[in-house]
Amino acid sequence: xxxxxxxxxxxxxxxxxxxxxxxxxxxxxxxxxxxxxxxxxxxxxxxxxxxxxxxxxxxxxxxxxxxxxxxxxxxxxxxxxxxxxxxxxxxxxxxxxxxxxxxxxxxxxxxxxxxxxxxxxxxxxxxxxxxxxxxxxxxxxxxxxxxxxxxxxxxxxxxxxxxxxxxxxxxxxxxxxxxxxxxxxxxxxxxxxxxxxxxxxxxxxxxxxxxxxxxxxxxxxxxxxxxxxxxxxxxxxxxxxxxxxxxxxxxxxxxxxxxxxxxxxxxxxxxx
Numbered sequence: 001x002x003x004x005x006x007x008x009x010x011x012x013x014x015x016x017x018x019x020x021x022x023x024x025x026x027x028x029x030x031x032x033x034x035x036x037x038x039x040x041x042x043x044x045x046x047x048x049x050x051x052x053x054x055x056x057x058x059x060x061x062x063x064x065x066x067x068x069x070x071x072x073x074x075x076x077x078x079x080x081x082x083x084x085x086x087x088x089x090x091x092x093x094x095x096x097x098x099x100x101x102x103x104x105x106x107x108x109x110x111x112x113x114x115x116x117x118x119x120x121x122x123x124x125x126x127x128x129x130x131x132x133x134x135x136x137x138x139x140x141x142x143x144x145x146x147x148x149x150x151x152x153x154x155x156x157x158x159x160x161x162x163x164x165x166x167x168x169x170x171x172x173x174x175x176x177x178x179x180x181x182x183x184x185x186x187x188x189x190x191x192x193x194x195x196x197x198x199x200x201x202x203x204x205x206x207x208x209x210x211x212x213x214x215x216x217x218x219x220x221x222x223x224x225x226x227x228x229x230x231x232x233x234x235x236x237x238x239x240x241x242x243x244x245x246x247x248x249x250x251x252x253x254x255x256x257x258x259x260x261x262x263x264x265x266x267x268x269x270x271x272x
Contacts, residue, residue: 033121038085039065040123047072048120052081052127063090064123068130071115079115080130086122094124101126104169111162136178149221155181156228157252164243224251 035041039060046054052069055078059066064084071079084094101114113129135155139145147155159181166173211233215226228251231241241249 034086038087038090040083040086040120042067042083048081048125049118052079052125054081063093069127071127074115078130080128082126082128083120084124084126091122091124094126098124098126100171104166104171107165107169109165111165131182131184133183134179135181135183138183139178149217149219149225152225153221153251156225157247160243160246160252164247167243221251224249227251 033041042054044054044056048054048069051073052071054067054069056068057065058068058080064082066080066082069079069081071077084090098114098117101112104110105112105114113131115127115129117124117126119125133141135147139147159176163173163176211226211230215222228241228246228249231249232246234240246252
């Protein structure tokens with residue numbers, strides 16, 4: 001019997017066992033900082049990585065939470081910090097997100113606002129530029145008064161440009177909705193078709209009004225806007241207008257008009 005090999009193998013087994021034990025202990029220590037559903041347990045004033053001071057919770061989703069922080073290494077600049085749950089599948093998804101964000105940040109005309117990322121006791125954290133309220137929350141705060149058509153044009157043009165940038169980089173945004181579209185800030189005030197043969201198509205035909213029925217103005221730019229919407233909502237993908245083509249639609253070629261007198265009660269900046 002080769003006792004040298006036996007002792008070497010024994011040492012290897014003990015080393016592996018120690019690493020596994022330390023890993024379990026570290027995981028248990030990390031878990032002590034978590035809530036029962038995997039969120040990081042924190043309170044206002046907590047400082048992460050001796051840098052990010054938590055001020056408030058901005059939102060919560062399946063993946064984790066977003067908090068408002070002071071970044072003490074950026075002269076106290078306020079940022080949004082996305083804290084991923086301490087759960088393996090969400091960590092893996094966050095790593096993929098970071099990989100994509102890092103790649104598109106280096107592209108010309110990038111729309112990415114990721115600043116940094118790090119791991120904190122099993123939670124992947126991603127810092128972003130702090131933006132303002134969503135287009136949905138702003139409208140909700142104003143009793144759902146409709147946006148003026150020139151504001152819609154300005155927002156739609158930016159959304160199409162951002163979506164076109166993603167498509168050019170072989171990416172698709174799969175959760176585009178008013179709640180996920182944010183204004184840059186609110187520092188100042190502004191005065192103011194389905195397949196008809198399918199079951200779902202038959203329901204739409206029977207229960208839903210044609211898009212043109214929602215048209216409340218006979219102005220040319222309103223008709224152009226609804227024409228653009230119809231082209232973007234075309235059921236058959238091969239017939240649907242692309243975002244790059246949408247940017248050349250007559251609706252976006254309208255001359256810029258001065259702000260009108262319709263006055264929402266909140267404020268926002270459409271600087272992007």
